Amino acid sequence: MELKLAFIGFGNVARAFARLLRSQSARLEAWHGLRWRATGIATASHGSVLGEDLDLDEARARVEAGSRLSGLTGSADVEDSLAVIESCGADLVFETTPLSPVDGEPAIRHIRRAFELGMSVVTANKGPIAFAYRDLAETAERMRVCFRFEGTVMDGTPVFNLVRDCLPSVTVVGFSGVLNSTTNYILTKMEEGRSFHDALAEAVALKIAEADPAYDIDGWDAAVKAVALANVLMGADARPREVRRTGIGSISEGEVKRAAASGAAVRLIASAERGDGGLRLIVEPRIVPLSSPLGIARGTSSVLVLTTDLMGEIAIVESDPGIEQTGYALLSDLLSVHELFKRRAIE
């Protein structure tokens, strides 16, 4: 089976995925019977192109050199991302545009349009899951297309796919997790004696944090992820503004050191639980034992502890991920969609 792929957004994550696609091509064909070609690439600042079989290596090289995609071998220029979606004729669209934390756009618009045109979508963009999951999932179901988003939380570590595929009939009744790497990197460095401001500057220099890291520091990123998890794993229909949210901006170095001295650690914990008043979503710094699933996540590592009805507590831990792990999220979603396509071809 050959799949036509389109890329809406071609930043770090999409390019890491494109690298994997190229390096794993032989494995994908031999192990999974999957061949692919790229028929569209849309970017915000390097132009957008269509083609029959675009060269992803060449496209990566151009973007990484700061050049435009215009003139890419065998390509034709088009106006923008929506034009790519409408004319790429892809089976599967990879949506990785930058996230607007306010409303999840333009990703939601992109995904909806792809669905309407009968295309499946893989996204690493948590906005659509936090702001429009139920509506998008229903549209995908109605159009009989696939919708996958493993990369939105904990990169390629199985979270959504874990519950859907490996915990059948289990109900997730709550969760708590360390889900934001910038804040966790800062808190870990503060444990080691760095000041908040030095640790933050370091995170920015290492590109763990954005140039404006307020989105991380204030707990917005963790809140959006908590909502994505609650919407998908717990059947909620929550929005990020419903999260009771406290960032790490007011954590003092003294607090972090005192926790460390007593075998504990300050972590920014995103959690959900069902109570009398319905679902409670909370993002806040908490003191947790160092020797506990939440305590072992240091630096950019992350962890999610699921509380379930039939299986008690299960934790999954991702250690020191790089951009490759986010790229793998898209690859695993591609293979999951491909499996479904293969089944339907048989039906």
Added chain:
Amino acid sequence: MELKLAFIGFGNVARAFARLLRSQSARLEAWHGLRWRATGIATASHGSVLGEDLDLDEARARVEAGSRLSGLTGSADVEDSLAVIESCGADLVFETTPLSPVDGEPAIRHIRRAFELGMSVVTANKGPIAFAYRDLAETAERMRVCFRFEGTVMDGTPVFNLVRDCLPSVTVVGFSGVLNSTTNYILTKMEEGRSFHDALAEAVALKIAEADPAYDIDGWDAAVKAVALANVLMGADARPREVRRTGIGSISEGEVKRAAASGAAVRLIASAERGDGGLRLIVEPRIVPLSSPLGIARGTSSVLVLTTDLMGEIAIVESDPGIEQTGYALLSDLLSVHELFKRRAIE
């Protein structure tokens, strides 16, 4: 779809599963379209029966009261487990007989016979996976039946299913884990100041350990699990005797206390790695940081750290499991097999 189920072995694990099957019946039908009935139960010391629709609650009550199954409503007696396999006409056999650590029998014989008769098998028995995985998997494939065994390592926590279903195209290049609850319970109690012998006696009293706990203490159980993991996840064809194995019998209370005093812990670690000399399988006590995936497994908790090519290190942690979690392993395997049956019915 209605599945006919047979139980070869009806001990604690099978009965926990039977309880779940009964309590989750409505959910299984509503969520998964799965109905079932039991057509055979074989035990070593309570007799063996066949029937059209055996009452699992009644069967559980009899076994738990120490009575024989003979006379169970609507049942006919048969001689033994092989007679049940040969005459039960089941779609799916649950193999949970006690394990022989020497050769994996009689489970291997049971599973092979079921496959030959066109029946799928779910087992919680690690012997067959450690002693005959490749052969059994090939037979299952040839007969177009399913073979599932999630409960053999870490109860119902996804391990085999996690790699197969959620980490497509990933190669597992090694692992390390805390996989044996008896030894981990003892080591944890020693950290708290108990002597080895008192901790062991406590584990036996709580039925965490067998009356003869040598199989755990000497690292055999962990070795068999390590081999099962290597055979399935790493494509090995190893046997338990190939594991370099050191138990916890010679660990002193002083060593455990010194480790604890330095923020570390002694854990019985089962590990695999590929080196120049091929696959190296090791079970041995190691000192690990308390604040690490291997260090946080306390008491009967367990953890597996997978080292992979595309996803780096991923850990999965099971906290304080009970017999219900092992029962759930069989339920999740049942649902996995049912999904495959549904697909084939469509094909």
